[in-house]
Amino acid sequence: MDNWIQRIFLGIVISLSAFNLSAAEQDSDDPSKIFEPKIERQAVxxxxxxxxxxxxxxxxxxxxxxxxxxxxxxxxxxxxxxxxxxxxxxxxxxxxxxxxxxxxxxxxxxxxxxxxxxxxxxxxxxxxxxxxxxxxxxxxxxxxxxxxxxxxxxxxxxxxxxxxxxxxxxxxxxxxxxxxxxxxxxxxxxxxxxxxxxxxxxxxxxxxxxxxxxx
Known part of the structure; x- marks a missing residue:
């Protein structure tokens, strides 16, 4: 019984990890998601x-x-x-x-x-x-x-x-x-x-x- 419950929770964790990794890869491929620092140029x-x-x-x-x-x-x-x-x-x-x-x-x-x-x-x-x-x-x-x-x-x-x-x-x-x-x-x-x-x-x-x- 305990082994069966552990398998269920382990499968849920593996599924969530795979989903988060896939979302991160998609964000890295999207240029709009890349962080660009905003530097204000000072007028001299x-x-x-x-x-x-x-x-x-x-x-x-x-x-x-x-x-x-x-x-x-x-x-x-x-x-x-x-x-x-x-x-x-x-x-x-x-x-x-x-x-x-x-x-x-x-x-x-x-x-x-x-x-x-x-x-x-x-x-x-x-x-x-x-x-x-x-x-x-x-x-x-x-x-x-x-x-x-x-x-x-x-x-x-x-x-x-x-x-x-x-x-x-x-x-x-x-x-x-x-x-x-x-x-x-x-x-x-x-x-x-x-x-x-x-x-x-x-x-x-x-x-x-x-x-x-x-x-």
Whole structure:
């Protein structure tokens, strides 16, 4: 009697299992039954450069003039973008040097030119080595680029005009499709005879900001 009841229940269980397996196979074959996660795409307003290849900007910052301390720097900058990776850059800047270390130690006893305007212009080749993006909040994406520049030009200082090598790096962020903001650091290297009368290499370090527009 017990064996007969066990056979009945065992048959019911086997029938139910077969029915559930068949239903599961049918659901897997039906594309409408496949689970698809719903991912909401976030709308992002991304600043892009227009088709213009030219950029002009106003430069302001600090210039460390060797042996004369730091001075305020003002200038202009012009870029021509050859392609997405390389650009040509023309710079012109001016700073007013302060007292030299010798003048501070021996005031009035050092013969030095009164013309302490540090003026330079140079032509550089730039390389956008690390293009990328920065996010301002949840809805604004800003295109950015880390770049290197190297070039040469001329520096007028202490009644002398010296051939100058220029090299450095910068970081540019596009505020919108025509306005950009850059941070630069570079070295203006040239030979000078001041203050010892012997020709030596001087390093004049610039740290500057540029607000520029594309056209």
């Amino acid at each position: 307003d991304e600043a892009l450069i227009d088709d213009e290849d030219f950029e002009v900007g106003i430069v302001f910052g600090t210039l460390g003039i060797e042996d004369f301390g730091a001075a305020e720097l003002y200038g202009v900058r012009f870029n021509y973008f050859i392609n997405e990776d390389f650009f040509l850059q023309v710079n012109a800047g001016s700073a007013k040097a302060g007292l030299s270390s010798a003048e501070q130690l021996f005031p009035g006893n050092v013969l030095i030119s009164n013309d302490k305007d540090f003026q330079y212009y140079d032509l550089n080749l730039g390389w956008n080595i690390l293009p990328g993006e920065a996010f301002w909040g949840d809805e604004v994406a800003v295109n950015t680029s880390f770049y290197f520049v190297v070039g040469a030009g001329n520096t007028s200082f202490l009644d002398n005009k010296e051939f100058t090598l220029t090299y450095g790096a910068g970081y540019r962020a596009l505020l919108n499709d025509w306005l950009a903001f850059s941070v630069d650091t570079r070295n203006h290297r040239f030979n000078s005879e001041y203050p010892v009368g012997e020709v030596k290499s001087t390093h004049n370090l610039e740290f500057s900001f540029t607000l520029s527009a594309f056209f």
